[in-house]
Amino acid sequence: MQAGGGVKEFVPKIVVFCCNWCSYAGADMAGVSRMQYPPNIRIIKVMCSGRIDPIFVLMSFMEGTDGVLVTGCHIGDCHYINGNYKTQNRFEILSEMMNELGLEKERLRLEWISATEGEKFANVVKEVVEQVKKLGPSPLKPVIE
Amino acid sequence: MNAAGPTGGHIVRPSDGKEPKKVAWIQCVGSRTKERPYCSRVCCMYATKEAIITKEHTPDIETHIFYMDMRAYGKGFEEYYRRAEEQIGVKYVRGRPSKVSENPETGDLTIRYENLDTGEVGGLEANMLVLACAGVPTDTNKELAKILGVKLDENGFFQEKNLPLAPIETDAEGIYLAGCAQGPKDIPDSVTQASGAAAKAIMPIVEARGEEIEEVELPEEKEVKPTDEPRIGVFVCRCGVNIGRIVGVPAVVEYAKTLPNVTFVNEDIFTCSDDCRGRIKAAIEKYDLNRVVVAACSPRTHEGLFRDTCREVGLNPYLFEFVNIRDQCSWVHMNEPEEATEKAKDLLRMGVARARLLEAEEEGELSVGPECLVIGGGIAGMTAALELANMGFKIKLVEREQELGGMLRNLYKLFPTETPAEEAIAPKIRAAYEHKNIEIYTGVEIKDIKGYIGNFEVTISKKDSEDVFNISTIIVATGSQEIDATGYYGYGEYDNVVTQLQLERMLKEGTLKELKNVVIINCVGAREEEGKTYCCRFGCGTSIKNAKYIKEMYPDANVFILHRDIRTVGKKGEEYYNDVRANGVKFIRFSKDKKPLVFEEGGKLIVKVYDGLLRTDLEIEPDLVVLTTATEGAKGAGALQKMLKVPIGAGNFFHEAHVKLRPLDFATDGIYLCGCAHSPKGVVDTITQAVGAASRASIPMGVGMIKSEGITAVINPEACVNCGICMTMCPYGAIRMVDGVTEVITAVCKGCGTCVAACPTGALEQRHYQNKQIASQIKNVCRLVVE
Ligand code: FES
Numbered sequence: 001m002q003a004g005g006g007v008k009e010f011v012p013k014i015v016v017f018c019c020n021w022c023s024y025a026g027a028d029m030a031g032v033s034r035m036q037y038p039p040n041i042r043i044i045k046v047m048c049s050g051r052i053d054p055i056f057v058l059m060s061f062m063e064g065t066d067g068v069l070v071t072g073c074h075i076g077d078c079h080y081i082n083g084n085y086k087t088q089n090r091f092e093i094l095s096e097m098m099n100e101l102g103l104e105k106e107r108l109r110l111e112w113i114s115a116t117e118g119e120k121f122a123n124v125v126k127e128v129v130e131q132v133k134k135l136g137p138s139p140l141k142p143v144i145e
Numbered sequence: 146m147n148a149a150g151p152t153g154g155h156i157v158r159p160s161d162g163k164e165p166k167k168v169a170w171i172q173c174v175g176s177r178t179k180e181r182p183y184c185s186r187v188c189c190m191y192a193t194k195e196a197i198i199t200k201e202h203t204p205d206i207e208t209h210i211f212y213m214d215m216r217a218y219g220k221g222f223e224e225y226y227r228r229a230e231e232q233i234g235v236k237y238v239r240g241r242p243s244k245v246s247e248n249p250e251t252g253d254l255t256i257r258y259e260n261l262d263t264g265e266v267g268g269l270e271a272n273m274l275v276l277a278c279a280g281v282p283t284d285t286n287k288e289l290a291k292i293l294g295v296k297l298d299e300n301g302f303f304q305e306k307n308l309p310l311a312p313i314e315t316d317a318e319g320i321y322l323a324g325c326a327q328g329p330k331d332i333p334d335s336v337t338q339a340s341g342a343a344a345k346a347i348m349p350i351v352e353a354r355g356e357e358i359e360e361v362e363l364p365e366e367k368e369v370k371p372t373d374e375p376r377i378g379v380f381v382c383r384c385g386v387n388i389g390r391i392v393g394v395p396a397v398v399e400y401a402k403t404l405p406n407v408t409f410v411n412e413d414i415f416t417c418s419d420d421c422r423g424r425i426k427a428a429i430e431k432y433d434l435n436r437v438v439v440a441a442c443s444p445r446t447h448e449g450l451f452r453d454t455c456r457e458v459g460l461n462p463y464l465f466e467f468v469n470i471r472d473q474c475s476w477v478h479m480n481e482p483e484e485a486t487e488k489a490k491d492l493l494r495m496g497v498a499r500a501r502l503l504e505a506e507e508e509g510e511l512s513v514g515p516e517c518l519v520i521g522g523g524i525a526g527m528t529a530a531l532e533l534a535n536m537g538f539k540i541k542l543v544e545r546e547q548e549l550g551g552m553l554r555n556l557y558k559l560f561p562t563e564t565p566a567e568e569a570i571a572p573k574i575r576a577a578y579e580h581k582n583i584e585i586y587t588g589v590e591i592k593d594i595k596g597y598i599g600n601f602e603v604t605i606s607k608k609d610s611e612d613v614f615n616i617s618t619i620i621v622a623t624g625s626q627e628i629d630a631t632g633y634y635g636y637g638e639y640d641n642v643v644t645q646l647q648l649e650r651m652l653k654e655g656t657l658k659e660l661k662n663v664v665i666i667n668c669v670g671a672r673e674e675e676g677k678t679y680c681c682r683f684g685c686g687t688s689i690k691n692a693k694y695i696k697e698m699y700p701d702a703n704v705f706i707l708h709r710d711i712r713t714v715g716k717k718g719e720e721y722y723n724d725v726r727a728n729g730v731k732f733i734r735f736s737k738d739k740k741p742l743v744f745e746e747g748g749k750l751i752v753k754v755y756d757g758l759l760r761t762d763l764e765i766e767p768d769l770v771v772l773t774t775a776t777e778g779a780k781g782a783g784a785l786q787k788m789l790k791v792p793i794g795a796g797n798f799f800h801e802a803h804v805k806l807r808p809l810d811f812a813t814d815g816i817y818l819c820g821c822a823h824s825p826k827g828v829v830d831t832i833t834q835a836v837g838a839a840s841r842a843s844i845p846m847g848v849g850m851i852k853s854e855g856i857t858a859v860i861n862p863e864a865c866v867n868c869g870i871c872m873t874m875c876p877y878g879a880i881r882m883v884d885g886v887t888e889v890i891t892a893v894c895k896g897c898g899t900c901v902a903a904c905p906t907g908a909l910e911q912r913h914y915q916n917k918q919i920a921s922q923i924k925n926v927c928r929l930v931v932e
Binding site: 013015020024025027030031034035036037038039042044045048050051052053054055056059060064065079082083086116119122 | 147153154443444445469471472473474476477478479480481484485487488491492495802812856874876895896897898899901902903911914916919920922923924926927928930
């Protein structure tokens with residue numbers, strides 16, 4: 001809120017981690033099919049979702065993003081056989097930690113998106129943005145600003 | 146169903162575009178008929194898949210599949226079928242519908258059918274009907290066959306040279322078959338045959354392998370040290386109007402100029418065009434750029450091109466960074482040009498931050514010698530060994546039994562061609578012994594296998610001597626065996642209950658005595674709820690063939706086959722089945738809940754079975770009961786699995802790298818598999834796989850090396866505490882411990898980075914995806930952060 005300037009609309013920023021082989025390609029597919037979704041996400045590509053160190057997720061919040069979406073290939077489809085199983089395990093632990101950090105669990109989401117699921121990618125982004133908008137700015141935001 | 150299809154993944158009726166509530170499938174439409182007697186092989190599973198997807202998409206849609214036999218014969222198929230029926234709720238009705246009529250007002254359909262399991266006659270109302278039509282040969286087959294001078298079979302598919310022994314070759318020298326050209330088949334079988342065809346096609350020209358390869362001359366790479374001040378060139382693309390119409394490219398360009406270390410910025414209509422790439426090269430040289438960032442389309446399509454552009458003027462390709470402002474920006478925010486422009490700036494800031502920290506990376510190379518170890522001297526191992534030996538590679542063929550030949554040594558004749566099993570193996574045994582490139586070890590055990598592609602060290606033992614040798618690649622062809630049938634249908638208790646393998650031996654040796662009543666029971670210990678959940682793929686054929694032989698020897702004997710689904714899927718299989726059926730062998734179907742009973746009463750062996758068709762119990766007094774049992778991986782498979790560190794699954798069958806795309810490889814480089822070690826199968830499929838596996842193994846050996854991208858994991862030995870967690874993470878066996886010290890085998894590492902994320906001390910790092918590089922992107926999401 002700004003004094004005298006009226007209410008500034010909350011424009012969330014959301015980090016999306018994509019793996020090179022499926023979900024990044026799914027995001028491209030959304031583009032190729034011209035599926036429209038809100039412009040609040042910033043994609044960071046890694047080779048496999050298994051590369052996503054939980055620290056990256058925490059760091060995202062520490063740096064002021066309002067939500068994080070972790071994506072990868074569907075279970076069984078990981079280009080590196082089973083990297084996404086490890087992602088799933090790490091995600092569960094992370095999700096448990098969210099409350100302790102003073103963050104709502106709903107700011108963090110995991111989705112498997114294949115290279116052809118452009119529509120799913122767009123829909124998931126829409127949902128995440130909506131969810132985060134409902135929650136408002138991340139409580140960690142003031143810490144860094 | 147396809148998200149990219151005309152209805153965007155929604156299932157709607159063609160007539161009125163409404164979503165159906167009830168969908169039916171009819172199988173075997175136009176196949177397994179007089180006109181087209183063969184089975185199309187793929188439809189049972191694809192109807193099942195379609196029904197599953199339909200239900201997953203809209204759970205309350207009812208799905209009904211009308212089928213004749215559910216042919217879930219491949220690896221994992223039976224389990225998939227069971228999941229569809231038991232967990233997803235797909236309804237299966239056995240029977241071929243007699244009539245379909247339409248209600249002209251509603252467009253709904255009535256399908257008249259007789260349920261062959263219950264005898265119930267009914268009509269199913271459905272909103273939509275999907276027909277699983279016969280797979281037919283391509284129209285142009287006739288013409289093509291004429292041009293090539295090869296034959297077509299009676300169904301119009303290309304005719305192989307010999308079934309089952311030469312399923313890839315044709316009668317014409319130098320012409321080979323792959324995929325559905327030879328007959329309907331699914332993806333794994335097609336990929337397998339294609340690999341085999343590639344090996345065959347190389348053979349006549351194998352001497353010339355590796356010749357006439359042109360090397361591109363590149364200038365020497367200029368040295369870029371991590372400590373050098375970054376000098377970044379940014380190239381923003383308008384992609385015609387694709388980006389420029391939405392994203393304010395000039396604003397992005399101006400923004401780029403404000404970012405630290407950005408030395409040069411340019412804007413172009415098509416950055417990927419030849420002249421623009423020329424300008425990038427000129428700028429690298431003129432401004433002494435040591436990093437290049439292109440903001441344009443997707444790295445998935447264009448990264449290689451720009452990396453090459455950099456390399457062409459001596460800049461290491463890993464000093465290039467791609468920012469996607471088209472597929473993931475202008476195309477998805479077409480109505481928000483301002484926000485899209487802001488997003489493009491953010492993405493560029495993140496990309497430049499990462500570029501600042503990029504380092505030059507080397508690609509790895511590992512030499513691979515021409516020696517291959519083939520484990521298993523059955524038809525699969527011998528075929529693979531001969532194939533490779535003919536290509537000039539050196540083979541060590543290892544067999545635990547005293548003789549080569551494997552399972553086929555016990556068999557009489559093969560389904561469906563009645564080729565004597567002896568004819569299949571004898572020439573191969575001879576050829577293997579005579580081949581100068583094959584060294585044969587029989588009666589040996591493998592004690593240990595260490596190392597990785599290009600560098601395996603193998604220890605074998607024979608009686609009390611040991612032998613150690615080095616080889617480059619390994620083919621696993623360890624086969625399968627009958628399960629121990631004790632406890633099933635009185636086996637082990639009554640003398641006259643035998644297995645198919647015992648019967649084969651009797652047929653082969655001519656010791657089968659006169660018989661009056663013979664009962665063959667299929668799927669014994671197979672397709673179970675737990676344990677051996679899978680189908681053995683060849684059991685139906687075996688039972689039908691052996692029933693025929695008994696009938697031929699003793700025409701007055703009654704021969705009954707008690708079966709579940711009949712799965713004669715291979716070429717000529719269905720025709721053979723029809724023939725035997727027409728010639729007096731009696732087929733009685735039982736369901737998994739009403740299995741036959743075998744017992745003794747008053748000194749007589751009795752088989753009691755419920756005949757679903759007659760809806761009554763039948764009692765037979767057989768003088769012989771033959772069990773077609775489930776199969777399982779060979780007994781050494783478990784120990785071998787530990788040595789090779791490759792995955793193994795249900796029934797001790799090995800797991801390939803990818804069911805469809807890499808059916809012959811293990812995920813670990815340099816190890817391949819074929820034959821029944823992969824899953825139970827008949828001789829045609831085994832030979833095809835063996836040639837395919839040889840083909841796969843010949844690739845790294847033929848090239849003489851493997852390459853790895855500059856994205857592999859590296860260990861900082863100072864920070865590493867040798868906890869070994871990374872080793873458990875790696876699916877490729879690319880991390881090993883030598884004398885208590887952990888090391889990455891760079892050539893084997895595929896660069897997924899999973900181990901890096903798991904390293905508790907930060908000793909592991911992934912090149913090109915370093916922690917600090919990823920962190921720089923994260924930190925620059927919200928604002929400019931330079932460290
Ligand atoms: S490559 Fe996509 S999750 Fe592993």
